[in-house]
Amino acid sequence: MRWLRRYPTPPGATTSPSLAVLEQLGASCPNLEKWQKEVGLELRLKLDQTPWLLDESLLKFFKKEASSVRDERLSACCGTGLW
Numbered sequence: 001m002r003w004l005r006r007y008p009t010p011p012g013a014t015t016s017p018s019l020a021v022l023e024q025l026g027a028s029c030p031n032l033e034k035w036q037k038e039v040g041l042e043l044r045l046k047l048d049q050t051p052w053l054l055d056e057s058l059l060k061f062f063k064k065e066a067s068s069v070r071d072e073r074l075s076a077c078c079g080t081g082l083w
Helices: 002-006 018-028 032-043 056-067
Strands: none
Touching: 002 018, 018 032, 018 056, 032 056
16 A cells, blocks of 8 residues: 555656556456566566565456446546545
């Protein structure tokens, strides 16, 4: 949560909030290793400096969020003042 508050938009990006990127990658990555690699590339994070990328339950959470109706996803609240 602290990281998301510091970096609401990925470095170099102007459209998708970081939370939406995590949801999208959670949906498209078949396993933890692939998710770690893709998140690292997309959000410019280093695995050895980002311990939450080791949490498989977090990946499962983002997979579940990505399967929700778009307006009901956690990322739908970004920029609305609700989080």
